Amino acid sequence: MSAIPAGGRRERVRAATVQEIKATARRLLAQEGPQAVTLRAIAREMGMTAPGLYRYFPSHEDLWEELCHDTYGAMADALEEALAGIPGDQVELRLLTAARRFRSWAVEHPRDFGLAFGMPLPGLSQVKDLTDPAHLSGMRFALVFTRAFGQLWSARPFPVLQEEEIAPALAEQLRRYRDAMAAAEPGLPDLPLGVVLVFLQAWVQLYGVVTMEVFGHLGFCLTDVQDFFEAQLTSVAAALGITRTLPGPTA
Amino acid sequence: MSAIPAGGRRERVRAATVQEIKATARRLLAQEGPQAVTLRAIAREMGMTAPGLYRYFPSHEDLWEELCHDTYGAMADALEEALAGIPGDQVELRLLTAARRFRSWAVEHPRDFGLAFGMPLPGLSQVKDLTDPAHLSGMRFALVFTRAFGQLWSARPFPVLQEEEIAPALAEQLRRYRDAMAAAEPGLPDLPLGVVLVFLQAWVQLYGVVTMEVFGHLGFCLTDVQDFFEAQLTSVAAALGITRTLPGPTA
DNA sequence: TACCGTTGTTTACGCCGTTTACGTTTGTAC
């Protein structure tokens, strides 16, 4: 987002143009919707012509893909900033804050959220390999939750399934995932597979409630999702052994 | 899907053409992806020209919207068929079967699923009013789960929050939703608000895990979601007081 | 048989992504 490009002046203005293209695309996305993010519209907004954009992106689809990856970075920024002021020993509050900020960011940036977490367009690369540098932003984002979760577990362990109680095929995948994360983040505690499973289940619930809200799929029953979200948080927290009354949202 | 249109021959062939248009669109969607579902492509496949389609749909977007609504009907069909052979007194198995069929249908029809449950395009009407006849299919779909859930609660009640323990604003919305469903389905038992809350929370979890799988957002940690899905079902079932070993999937 | 609504085509307009060929600017090496 605010990385200062290395190299000479030439590369600096080029990087600035790339940023302007992406910023313009993002503004069109937010204000007019995805179907308004055309190369011609972006160029028009920037006072140039569409083919000129091909000096910076090989195709419309590649621009989409980069916007998508950047979204994970923007979310990671928002989460890290929200956690910056919370002491490391308040493990419950840190996880809670991350979850609440995730929701608020999604509600504030619904189309960007859809870009990252909605149905991917055909041709967009799916995340299969965590070590792929193209998914560095996604990794950063994932690590925010992973770290907060690991710290909670270290400070206040809660009962989880034993490895033998988990279906072998699932245990194997959980193990691979845990080891990949451990390799990427040396500071992580060594988590039992049952904890990894609970982590993923909690993530599914957070994803579910936020995505349904942002995509409008809760409108059939709820007009204001705020309190339902808090109820969902309470129930997820219970699964993590957090039974004390949760600190309320910073409203 | 298979409704026989009333009226004379003229209206019958017209209805048949509408069905052919939608079927062609759906085939293009499944085989080539959403960006391939253009009026010109549909017309080409049908051996006619694009403007002719305007005799049947006022715009491309309206066709999308109708496809979207039909998707709920197709899902309701699949769920009802899956439940048809299960005795009404096996309440846990019925709910479990509905959940599993929901996932399998989604995996088998990922793009159709995305049409109904992904990010809606701007301009597509959001479901706000359950009584709107345009959302009849959505209502049918929702009622499958609602009925199965209500029957489970009636047969084997489980502990839930008291009304006083639910945030008032949330309780009010739950009440409105419950009453709307009760009005649409006279046979439903009178559910406490806490049960409605648990129902929605269970639905969020089902939506979350299925949507993440179909949209490829579990690829970063899992290669085969089957066992994880079953683990998720087990944990949801526990929240519904189902502690007995779950009957395995019909594999 | 005359007629009129329904159906479908033709043509056209303005978008779109993308390619090609062409100037123009700009940093660099002599």
Added chain:
DNA sequence: GTACAAACGTAAACGGCGTAAACAACGGTA
């Protein structure tokens, strides 16, 4: 300072898109 080459941006064009308008054919009915 000048020559050169790469980078940058434009103009023109192609095929495809959604859509509108005018027009032709068909079919049930009077």
